[in-house]
Amino acid sequence: xxSNSAKYALKAVLYLSLNSNEEEKLMTKDISDKIKVPxxxxxxxxxxxxxxxxxxxxxxxxxxxxLTNNDKKLSLIEIxxxxxxxxxxxxxxxxxxxxxxxxxxxxxxxxxRANSEFVKSLQKTTIEDLIADIKKGKSVFPFE
Amino acid sequence: xxSNSAKYALKAVLYLSLNSNEEEKLMTKDISDKIKVPxxxxxxxxxxxxxxxxxxxxxxxxxxxxLTNNDKKLSLIEIxxxxxxxxxxxxxxxxxxxxxxxxxxxxxxxxxRANSEFVKSLQKTTIEDLIADIKKGKSVFPFE
DNA sequence: TCTTAAATATGATTTAAATCATGTTTTTGG
DNA sequence: CCAAAAACATGATTTAAATCATATTTAAGA
Numbered sequence: 557x558x559s560n561s562a563k564y565a566l567k568a569v570l571y572l573s574l575n576s577n578e579e580e581k582l583m584t585k586d587i588s589d590k591i592k593v594p595x596x597x598x599x600x601x602x603x604x605x606x607x608x609x610x611x612x613x614x615x616x617x618x619x620x621x622x623l624t625n626n627d628k629k630l631s632l633i634e635i636x637x638x639x640x641x642x643x644x645x646x647x648x649x650x651x652x653x654x655x656x657x658x659x660x661x662x663x664x665x666x667x668x669r670a671n672s673e674f675v676k677s678l679q680k681t682t683i684e685d686l687i688a689d690i691k692k693g694k695s696v697f698p699f700e
Numbered sequence: 701x702x703s704n705s706a707k708y709a710l711k712a713v714l715y716l717s718l719n720s721n722e723e724e725k726l727m728t729k730d731i732s733d734k735i736k737v738p739x740x741x742x743x744x745x746x747x748x749x750x751x752x753x754x755x756x757x758x759x760x761x762x763x764x765x766x767l768t769n770n771d772k773k774l775s776l777i778e779i780x781x782x783x784x785x786x787x788x789x790x791x792x793x794x795x796x797x798x799x800x801x802x803x804x805x806x807x808x809x810x811x812x813r814a815n816s817e818f819v820k821s822l823q824k825t826t827i828e829d830l831i832a833d834i835k836k837g838k839s840v841f842p843f844e
Numbered sequence: 845t846c847t848t849a850a851a852t853a854t855g856a857t858t859t860a861a862a863t864c865a866t867g868t869t870t871t872t873g874g
Numbered sequence: 875c876c877a878a879a880a881a882c883a884t885g886a887t888t889t890a891a892a893t894c895a896t897a898t899t900t901a902a903g904a
Contacts, residue, residue: 557701557815560892563794570806583850597893603852616901617849632811650707654842662714662830662839667776667821674814686806695806698798704862727880741863747882760871761879 562639565601567591572623573683581620592700608638633678706783709745711735716767717827725764736844752782777822789819
């Protein structure tokens with residue numbers, strides 16, 4: 557469903573959303589320690605996200621990664637697609653070429669529905685939404 | 701979500717359910733040709749399923765794999781668990797240790813619900829159910 | 845301007861999943 | 875009883891994802 561990389565990316569962005577802003581940036585190491593993801597692996601992911609405009613960064617001393625308010629308006633699917641590509645989420649549960657809504661495969665109706673819901677949720681949920689839920693005490697983010 | 705192996709296994713069992721019985725058995729090659737899965741890889745999977753009592757088989761000439769009526773009563777989750785193990789499906793979307801229904805993580809409510817539905821469907825749907833849907837024309841199984 | 849601290853870029857290594865290959869056992873039919 | 879056809883068992887190879895390592899660029903601050 558989601559690759560490890562995508563999960564790591566989501567965690568990192570969530571952590572950034574709660575602990576950074578234009579004035580308070582975070583280094584790779586700060587994040588990797590907290591969310592328990594290998595440092596240099598996470599570095600690659602963060603750079604990827606930065607290159608694609610999902611998160612912001614500045615080089616040099618006092619530099620680091622952070623989220624602008626604009627960054628927080630991005631939906632979860634945009635994060636995932638940078639890491640996993642577009643294909644991974646839309647495909648049929650059995651990877652059948654000929655399967656689609658008009659011509660549903662045996663599992664499409666029974667099980668594919670859950671997948672569609674999942675994708676829809678990822679599309680309409682933004683980082684901001686998640687932060688709001690946490691601040692309301694509706695949910696938590698235990699990092700690791 | 702599901703490994704390739706699990707998808708192959710599901711396809712193979714579905715193919716068997718539609719094209720085999722105690723009298724008409726199918727060889728690995730018959731199945732692998734139809735569902736377009738590497739022959740010797742599929743062989744391993746079929747042997748695994750057979751060893752765990754998901755499908756039936758007989759050795760020697762005129763032998764092959766087939767499903768008994770009893771086999772057809774098994775739920776999809778049982779097929780998947782033989783191949784992927786039990787853990788893979790139950791975990792939190794972000795693989796957070798501390799996440800559960802009592803203490804839902806940020807994505808649990810929004811996105812995890814879809815996952816639970818998915819698992820529930822796999823638990824309650826049997827091979828038989830799928831065959832019935834196909835015979836009713838409600839869905840199709842295009843093999844590849 | 846120089847040193848240092850950070851991201852950036854790139855490539856090598858490891859690991860696990862997927863794939864391939866081959867020998868062994870069982871059963872049927874002659 | 876023998877030969878052939880099938881599953882069964884096991885191990886080797888390949889591939890892609892995950893992980894590690896290191897050199898380069900940029901910016902801050904003294």
